[in-house]
Amino acid sequence: MSTPTTSQIQAIDAQHIWHPYASLTNPVSSYCVASANGVRLKLSDGQELIDGMASWWCTIHGYNHPALNEAITAQLEKMAHVMFGGLTHEPAAQLAQRLVALTPEPLDKVFFSDSGSVSVEVAIKMALQFWQSQGRPEKSKLLALKNGYHGDTFAAMSVCDPDTGMHHLFKGTLAEQIFTEAPSCLFDTPFDPASIADLEAKISAHAPELAAVILEPIVQGAGGMRFYAPEYLAAARALCNRHDVLLIADEIATGFGRTGKLFACEWAGISPDIMCLGKALTGGYMTLAATLCSEKVSDGICQGEAGVFMHGPTFMANPLACSVANASIDLLLESPWQERVASIEQQLKIGLAPCTNSPGVADVRVLGAIGVVEMKKAVDVSGVQKSLIAEGVWLRPFGKLIYLMPPYIMEARDITQLTSAMVKVIGELS
Numbered sequence: 345m346s347t348p349t350t351s352q353i354q355a356i357d358a359q360h361i362w363h364p365y366a367s368l369t370n371p372v373s374s375y376c377v378a379s380a381n382g383v384r385l386k387l388s389d390g391q392e393l394i395d396g397m398a399s400w401w402c403t404i405h406g407y408n409h410p411a412l413n414e415a416i417t418a419q420l421e422k423m424a425h426v427m428f429g430g431l432t433h434e435p436a437a438q439l440a441q442r443l444v445a446l447t448p449e450p451l452d453k454v455f456f457s458d459s460g461s462v463s464v465e466v467a468i469k470m471a472l473q474f475w476q477s478q479g480r481p482e483k484s485k486l487l488a489l490k491n492g493y494h495g496d497t498f499a500a501m502s503v504c505d506p507d508t509g510m511h512h513l514f515k516g517t518l519a520e521q522i523f524t525e526a527p528s529c530l531f532d533t534p535f536d537p538a539s540i541a542d543l544e545a546k547i548s549a550h551a552p553e554l555a556a557v558i559l560e561p562i563v564q565g566a567g568g569m570r571f572y573a574p575e576y577l578a579a580a581r582a583l584c585n586r587h588d589v590l591l592i593a594d595e596i597a598t599g600f601g602r603t604g605k606l607f608a609c610e611w612a613g614i615s616p617d618i619m620c621l622g623k624a625l626t627g628g629y630m631t632l633a634a635t636l637c638s639e640k641v642s643d644g645i646c647q648g649e650a651g652v653f654m655h656g657p658t659f660m661a662n663p664l665a666c667s668v669a670n671a672s673i674d675l676l677l678e679s680p681w682q683e684r685v686a687s688i689e690q691q692l693k694i695g696l697a698p699c700t701n702s703p704g705v706a707d708v709r710v711l712g713a714i715g716v717v718e719m720k721k722a723v724d725v726s727g728v729q730k731s732l733i734a735e736g737v738w739l740r741p742f743g744k745l746i747y748l749m750p751p752y753i754m755e756a757r758d759i760t761q762l763t764s765a766m767v768k769v770i771g772e773l774s
């Protein structure tokens with residue numbers, strides 16, 4: 345086959361390929377990317393864009409990183425993949441050891457899977473199997489937070505926000521879970537104990553049927569990009585203990601330093617019973633996720649009727665993915681990532697501040713390497729994207745949110761270009 349031109353690629357794309365949350369009867373044309381290096385995407389027409397999205401939280405070290413390339417090519421020479429049933433390998437062992445060492449105690453056991461959503465399915469299944477083995481199968485419901493996002497597969501969808509999620513579309517098929525109000529206590533404001541009242545009421549009322557509480561610690565991501573107080577997270581942990589309910593922390597977006605802590609649970613000094621990791625785990629190179637749990641959970645599961653944990657993906661612990669994850673974690677820990685994230689936070693605060701004056705803007709908030717401008721109305725994604733591209737930056741707004749989470753290696757002048765572009769385009773919108 346001959347190499348297609350850019351317009352042929354786009355035509356094939358529009359005719360045959362689904363994109364995230366996209367229509368194929370009314371397709372929106374996609375930009376064709378030819379290569380990516382450092383913090384820049386190069387489109388096939390030659391234009392370079394500063395990437396403010398880190399490919400959805402993942403590319404924390406930037407693209408085409410020599411150390412990550414080296415890790416993956418070295419592993420490729422040995423083996424690209426082997427099944428994980430009855431076999432093990434060094435990259436998986438090394439990665440499990442690193443994850444156990446880095447995450448809060450007593451998380452001690454690691455289940456590898458292919459994507460964030462699947463790691464959430466695994467977490468939920470762990471919680472259900474745990475209570476079944478305790479002879480308490482009636483503890484089978486999840487309590488989740490409104491505005492939450494945990495992925496697109498069925499169990500994950502069932503714990504996403506019931507209104508902005510897809511509950512009504514799949515009513516009858518989707519498990520019905522219990523929801524509590526989104527935390528009203530924001531990250532930077534004095535904590536109001538009243539903000540845990542609904543959580544407390546729901547946990548104590550439903551404890552006999554609750555397997556676990558599932559939440560995104562500190563940052564609610566795709567469900568609204570809101571940052572809430574560590575005290576709320578600490579209270580959730582204490583309530584779970586008091587009422588004999590497991591706590592699942594979904595750190596898929598927050599893990600590996602994004603909020604200024606290696607894991608967002610550290611803001612409250614708590615440890616969940618089960619933790620989900622994904623996104624930045626491989627530095628954005630490969631799809632890989634992990635579900636960690638405590639020995640209490642793993643013992644509980646394995647003492648039950650099944651005697652084993654009932655899950656086993658074909659591509660579990662893929663060696664290429666594990667190798668690049670090991671290299672990405674080393675790179676992160678050897679780098680001054682805390683200083684970098686803190687300095688990105690400062691720059692985002694200063695750079696986005698002018699947006700506060702735009703009449704169309706409802707709120708501007710920054711935490712760690714996450715900057716969010718919430719508009720009063722939903723934005724026209726392709727129109728805004730076009731204007732941002734004219735300014736040389738790549739962002740992907742959704743709903744009312746225009747937000748960024750750059751690679752940690754981004755230099756000051758590139759961050760300035762990002763925030764200036766946002767200020768300009770948002771000014772034009774208002």
Ligand SMILES: *Cc1c(COP(=O)(O)O)cnc(C)c1O
Binds near residue numbers: 461462464595597623
């Ligand atoms: C992205 C995300 C997921 C889903 O991960 P996928 O890899 O897209 O399946 C789950 N939870 C949170 C908090 C996420 O940000």
